[in-house]
Amino acid sequence: MLDRVFSPVSLGPLHLDHRIIMGSMHLNREDEPLALAAFYAERAAAGAGLIVTGGAAVNRAGAGGPNYLLINEPEAAARVSPMLSAVHDAGGRLALQLFHAGRYAREGTYGLRPAAPSEVYSGFSRTLPRALTPKQIEDTLADFAAGAAAARALGFDAVEIMGSEGYLINQFASPLTNLRQDRWGGDPQRRQAFPLAVLQAVRDAVGPGYPVIYRTSGADFVAGSSSRGESAALAVALAREGADAVNIGIGWHESRVPSVQGMVPHGRWMAIAGEIRAALAAAGVPVPVIAGNRINSLEHAERALAGGHADLVSMARPFLADPEIVAKTRRGESNLVNTCIACNEACIDRSLGTEPVSCLVNPRAGRETEFPLPLQPPRRPVSTPARVAVVGAGPAGMQAAATLALAGHPVDLYEQDSYIGGQFRLAGKVPGKADFLQTIRYFTHELARLGVRVLTGAAPEAAQLAGYSHLVLATGVRPRTVRLPGTGLLPVLDYRQAFADPAPLGRRVVIVGAGGIAVDLARLLADPGVAGGPRDVTILRRGARIGQGIGPSTRWAVLQDIRAAGVRTLAGTTPLDVTPLGLRVRNLDGTTALLPADAVVLAAGQVPYNPLRFQRDARGMPGTVIGGALDASGLNAVRAFEQGLAAGTAVARHLARQKPEDGPRLKSSRAPLP
Incomplete structure (x- = not known):
């Protein structure tokens, strides 16, 4: 039973008949209004009661890339009107996310140097931003207000202020990126000033009867940034100042703590949202708390709600994988839900660049106009369909x-x-x-x-x-076959054989190849829970890049994971021959070495x-x-x-x-x- 998921809830004046929100996703399709309309409408028709758009930049300096909607520019109305009409016709609601990238913006987008609270270099955008002057801060607040007013005038049902994941508002809240000593920084209280001023500007622009959601950070996971207590205190202040709900974000793009990758257990970060929910209740401002990250089924959402961690659950990528996730689950057809596998390959990885976002397991996502359902009818009747x-x-x-x-x-x-x-x-x-x-x-x-x-x-x-x-x-x-002299002196298997039965491999395994399959095999063999594990695993490749082909949002986390498990990664290494003691290799400097092994596994490509x-x-x-x-x-x-x-x-x-x-x-x- 999913009694909590399918119970009504209100975000200020906005009433919803269930507690699943389709969270914000930048789609890199903002120049395709009809494609966006079809994408959102299909999900609204299938039960996504409230959909939050991808970030709409409040000015050009705040755009996260060339495909971001600029809500305060003249062409915005034409771009959003089709999606608004389509979602409302399908019975859904649409909230516009007000966005400013801050130091995560890129100068190459519009030729503007990114703006931030202070001049603190960003490893994510590889940029040293300019520090906003007091006048520029006031102008930015006016841009947030104008964006909110435009959203209401255009017919959006709510706005969400993007204040997490290391973007501009989050940068003002953090001691790591806000080094100011004026009214906008200097201590935790003054670092709340800009986030609260954005809320006030937006509330003044839309009035008291319009829903305002505030996405704020629950944990930055960056050394030297805000403490969990400071993040909770900001959420309480936002609720006191008029936010109708707080949506709890997790981690920065610069964080080395995995937050959205498949290796993160389901519901891993719900307790952080639960801490903030408890803090809100203790302060006497129990506005609804929205939480997400690694919730990919309504059954997981039900457990999060039952545990008291949140009042609503935001699911973004799961709506890419299956637009009907709510409708199918409501009908008792969870077995027909195409589940998000958190691979990030066609969604997050693309959203960080310029390629249109889709979904690995649902390649129709974002291309509903190209691949409509049902398919176009035959030009002439066919009595017996071709087999x-x-x-x-x-x-x-x-x-x-x-x-x-x-x-x-x-x-x-x-x-x-x-x-x-x-x-x-x-x-x-x-x-x-x-x-x-x-x-x-x-x-x-x-x-x-x-x-x-x-x-x-x-x-x-x-x-x-x-x-x-x-x-x-x-x-x-x-x-792909790799011919190694000496094969037979030790077991030499291909990766399919190793995956099928790791037990006979012995304790020491050398994997020839270091692409995605080799890295996955290394993760498996180094796991203590696998038969015969954990093992002493080495992966090698002739090239310079370990994990070639793994998406950028996942590669760093996976390599961090296998190295922590003791896997040796050797780049610039050429296999020479198998000996009774292991695999002899040539290093980049021309020297040779013996890698002790009980078995050698070939994972050097495919044919x-x-x-x-x-x-x-x-x-x-x-x-x-x-x-x-x-x-x-x-x-x-x-x-x-x-x-x-x-x-x-x-x-x-x-x-x-x-x-x-x-x-x-x-x-x-x-x-x-x-």
Whole structure:
């Protein structure tokens, strides 16, 4: 039962029928008003009662990048009107987040030197900001007020003031970045002055009857910054001065404490929000507390609410993964929720740059106009939909099969292993990546719902596939072979074998390769809970970068994690040969060394695996090759899911334009059809 989640709550004058908020996400799509409208509307229609937009910069100096909405500029109305209309038509509410990046802004965006309380260098933006003058502070307060007034005039249902995660307001509150000795800084009380002045300016602009949410930091996780007590005291002051709710943020971009990565346990930071909620109650200002970070299901949200940590739960990335997370859960269909796996690859990592945000496990996210549901109807009626075979049930194949079935085509999904999921099965074994198995759970139930016939333990020959109107070949990859003299003197395995059964590897393991798979394997083998663990693990690569290919918001945390577990990471190191005592290598300086080992594991890349290629070509069978089977270079799960969606959509539309008897003469293609 989710009695607390589905109970009503009020944020000042704003009444909501449940306690899940869709939190703010910068999408890098602010120049695509119709795409934003479709994105938000789909989520509003599926039960996201209150949606907070990505940050809307109150002036150009405060923009976090070139794709931020500038709420106080003339074109803002045209950009937000479609999303407002779409969300309201769908029965949802939309809050505008008022944003200023401060020292996290980049000079290259508008040619403006970033502004901050003091000249303190930012390692995140690699910028030394200018210190705001008293006049510039007053101007910035006026910009916040103008942005709030514009939001109300345009029809937004609330505003949220962004005062956490190390942005401008948070910088004023912190002794690390606020070195001022005037009325805006110098002691904890005066460091509250700017955050409170922003609230006052916004409240004066919108009036007493308009909801104002304040996102404030619960813990900065940066040495020398505000204490937890100071953060709680600021939250109390904000509530006293008229905030209708406080939304508790966690960590700065410069923090070395993981806060949003998959390795962070579910609900890890809820207790911090709970401390602030208790402080508010003790001070006699019990405004609602909103909390989030690593809550990816409504069941987790229910536990957080039941524990007294918050009054509402903010979920951002989970709404990327599944726009219907609220509706499905309310219907008792949690097994059909496409769960956020906190990989950050297509969302946070992209939001920190300029690439449009989407979702690894839901590549439609942000592209609802490009891939509308349901798919476009056939140009001419087709009495019997064409049957399609998808061979390979890894990420690309699962997504292609689901897309084709959703378009109305009967689909047979073949998988030579005894289970679906491909390399997600391996990832799900890694400490901190168990949520990857939730993706397999989702597709298991979704494919069944869509009527896909899943045939595991099946590796069909071309002759068995001759009757299909189209083949989608998603047979994936195999580990790249590395020929090492002396193989046989010690066990030498590939990474698939090591993941499948770590027990026989012995205590000392050397992994050749140091990309994402090698790092994941090192995390697994160094874990005391794995059979035979913990182990003495070394990973090496010829190149200079350990963890190549891991996204920027995750790589540092993962490397920090494995090094803390004792894993040795050797860059600029070339494997030479295997000896009875270990692996002999050449270092960057030309010297050789012996790395003691009981086993050597090869994780030095992947190659396409497409056993049906020549058979299919010889028979002239219509088909599309996707994922690793098409190209293993730079392969990642983002690309695999995207190709599954694109190919499934293209094939479905192509087949819909054919008469039934035209199917066997379709063009054969190695890439998604045009």
